[in-house]
Amino acid sequence: MNFLDLAKSRYTTKSYNPNKRATEQTITELKEILSLSPSSINSQPWKFIFISDERLKSELASVSYFNQQKINEASHLVVFSVIDDIQQFENQIKQNLPEGSVNYYNQFLKPKPEAEIKSWLEHQVYLSLGFFLSACASMNIDSSPMEGIKNEEYGKILQLDGYKALFAVAIGSRNPEDSNQPSIKAKSRLPLEQTIQSF
Numbered sequence: 001m002n003f004l005d006l007a008k009s010r011y012t013t014k015s016y017n018p019n020k021r022a023t024e025q026t027i028t029e030l031k032e033i034l035s036l037s038p039s040s041i042n043s044q045p046w047k048f049i050f051i052s053d054e055r056l057k058s059e060l061a062s063v064s065y066f067n068q069q070k071i072n073e074a075s076h077l078v079v080f081s082v083i084d085d086i087q088q089f090e091n092q093i094k095q096n097l098p099e100g101s102v103n104y105y106n107q108f109l110k111p112k113p114e115a116e117i118k119s120w121l122e123h124q125v126y127l128s129l130g131f132f133l134s135a136c137a138s139m140n141i142d143s144s145p146m147e148g149i150k151n152e153e154y155g156k157i158l159q160l161d162g163y164k165a166l167f168a169v170a171i172g173s174r175n176p177e178d179s180n181q182p183s184i185k186a187k188s189r190l191p192l193e194q195t196i197q198s199f
């Protein structure tokens with residue numbers, strides 16, 4: 001399938017088939033794909049946590065508001081977290097990035113207020129979400145991005161140290177009757193003329 005067709009057919013899955021698990025090979029590939037996600041200056045301020053353990057998944061589902069059922073039914077839950085300790089981030093880039101990239105950070109980002117630096121770090125993690133959802137579509141994996149989670153509870157349950165849970169993605173195989181799929185419910189978007197401009 002070409003990319004346009006994938007964009008038309010992927011959707012936020014609301015109901016999963018709990019009996020269809022993603023294969024180990026699929027999960028291994030998705031992990032490698034996430035680690036290849038692009039980021040500004042190659043900053044990679046993230047940790048991606050894959051959960052297949054049913055007990056842990058169910059514990060996280062219970063602090064995920066209206067997303068509880070889909071997390072319980074899905075094959076895996078992937079939690080996207082951002083580095084929360086700026087000093088730790090600065091040490092990480094110093095150890096891993098070329099001098100030019102570190103200089104860019106020191107000149108253009110480090111002088112900003114902490115909230116702006118953290119916002120920039122979070123942008124990088126959101127970018128990996130787009131990368132991940134597209135990858136899932138290309139691998140015929142259904143997915144549900146979810147900001148509707150109790151971020152602090154996630155942090156406690158997963159014992160995130162120096163990282164903050166931003167959002168999660170449930171993945172698996174749709175319930176064939178899921179009413180949100182495009183064959184049943186047409187995709188809804190603003191008219192292209194309103195969101196795309198050309199000169």
Ligand SMILES: Cc1cc2nc3c(=O)[nH]c(=O)nc-3n(C[C@H](O)[C@H](O)[C@H](O)COP(=O)(O)O)c2cc1C
Binds near residue numbers: 012144145167187
């Ligand atoms: C960052 C982000 C957070 C989202 N959070 C939730 C959520 O908590 N629960 C949910 O059911 N859908 C969630 N969605 C799905 C959006 O509502 C959905 O992407 C949008 O309506 C477009 O529909 P589509 O993904 O089916 O094309 C989220 C999507 C994104 C990108």
